[in-house]
Amino acid sequence: MEVPVEVTVEVPVEVTVEPIEEPTVAYERGETLYTTGTAWSPPSDWNPVTNWNYATGVIGLLYETLFLYDPLANEMVPWLAESGEWIDDDTYEVKIREGMTWSDGQPITAADVKFTFELGEQFAGVPYSSLWDWLDSIEQVDDYTLQFQFSDPLYHQWSRYLYMTAIVPKHLWEDRTEEEVTAGANENPVGSGAYLYETHSQDRMVWVKNPDWWATELLGLEAAPKRIIDLVNRSNNVSLGMLLQGDIDWSNNFLPGIKDLVTGGYGIEAYYPEAPYMLSANTACLWLNLTKPPMDDPEFRKALAFSIDVSQIVDVVYGGIVQASNPVGLLPSEGWLQYLDEDLVAEYGFSYDPDQARALLADGGYVDTDGDGFVEAPDGSPIELSVIVPFGWTDWMESINVIARSAQAVGINVQPEFPDFGGYQDQLYGGTFDMAINNFGSGLSNTPWTYYDWLFRSPIRDQMTNGNFGRYDNQEVFDLVVELDKTPLDDKAAMQEVMSALQEIQLAELPVIPLWYNGAWYQANTSVWGNFPSAEEGAPKYFPIFWNNYVQFGALLALTELEPAEAE
Structure with a gap:
């Protein structure tokens, strides 16, 4: 007695693309990166504390973490933090970069970091509240230095908090109620990242480049796309059709027939040029x-x-x-x-x-x-x-x-x-x-x-x-x-x-x-943008995923190395 398995994996000869909601503003195509593969419902939440339901890019593009994590190099990359180290078995010291600002122009300091982590002590509904079962206190040594004092350090959990906890501005969050912190939509968000909230609609989230992003001056980095428009998924088949037509540049959908897409002259790249194609x-x-x-x-x-x-x-x-x-x-x-x-x-x-x-x-x-x-x-x-x-x-x-x-x-x-x-x-x-x-x-x-x-x-x-x-x-x-x-x-x-x-x-x-x-489903159309992450020689080596809680694994840095296709 057997269960039949019938699987057809191929690239459709004709793909019908459902009409999508037209944006109220026409954006310059050569300055805009279209992404998809994360959101399956309209964007409605820009709260980085409730880190499971936010709009694509809230953590990574808008709000940032102390460190990034590069899984390809297996390295923690200092980010808002200039450095972090255990100075003894129970004390972790973080030094914040000087000269960073929030998108409203206010300086980013150690007080913002202290406040963010202490939200977990203040409100039980904050996802990282359990950290305070083994974190005793946070001492602000000066405007840019903090010491986290642990009663029973859990080194592995703590290392994840360093690149998974988005830092929020104290001056805009300190008067919020528990409900606002743990369940609020955080409309009109102010962050530290490479992009700012511009607008959203039922089928898309629109980010516009932050002209005052701190990393440009301090690290010499600049995101290439002026705008990132993340499209809400209708279905994987619709995303496939839009990718083939060049209406999507970067897809994190599971799509069938990758071998045919990559080798068939469609202008589609995956991370690897051959099986398994994906990380x-x-x-x-x-x-x-x-x-x-x-x-x-x-x-x-x-x-x-x-x-x-x-x-x-x-x-x-x-x-x-x-x-x-x-x-x-x-x-x-x-x-x-x-x-x-x-x-x-x-x-x-x-x-x-x-x-x-x-x-x-x-x-x-x-x-x-x-x-x-x-x-x-x-x-x-x-x-x-x-x-x-x-x-x-x-x-x-x-x-x-x-x-x-x-x-x-x-x-x-x-x-x-x-x-x-x-x-x-x-x-x-x-x-x-x-x-x-x-x-x-x-x-x-x-x-x-x-x-x-x-x-x-x-x-x-x-x-x-x-x-x-x-x-x-x-x-x-x-x-x-x-x-x-x-x-x-x-x-x-x-x-x-x-x-x-x-x-x-x-x-x-x-x-x-x-x-x-x-x-790690990833396909890129190279008709508008080039220099996407890839295992190919000379290509940027980043984990190419925009899924929530993954942007800080490499997608953010990949944005700084994209180039217009004609420049390749």
């Missing part, structure tokens, strides 16, 4: 509900892992634009992959091997007792499992068809199901699912601690909204995740010791099955 952004994992048999049996989980033909997902579903994951799921970035324990992977890892899957099932007492082609549990009870992804997520829908077919081929009765997103989320967070694909917390960062904190989030609650959806309960693992967080990032030997301990348990128990790396 990797996160790890798609098969989550197993360990509170339900037979998923509570590690040997069954291993059999399932050996049964899955990931190459079918990589090559057929995605057309070669993603990569298969290593068995522990660490992303292929220098910051993570340096800690992959190859010896453990060689000893305990898994790969597609249906014969090994069948042998593991037989050894575990899983046999087909009634002749229907599917194994029963050791106690003779039938095994009927489902694997879920949200309806409409077509690449994941096709992927779980492959997973179900692979499992069925070795005798495990798995059926794909496609609830709407709300139903999917309810099952995942509430722990009522059997199996599910998810990648929400596996995204790229400067430390693999973020990945393991997601895999092994504790404590286990009725609702698990931020990871450990399968309810894997192992105090040794939970303690190792905390130990990793408390290990200085520059102590690589100590980090490797903890990382190896985590990977050994992970591979032995296999509570989650990493399968493939979702791509």
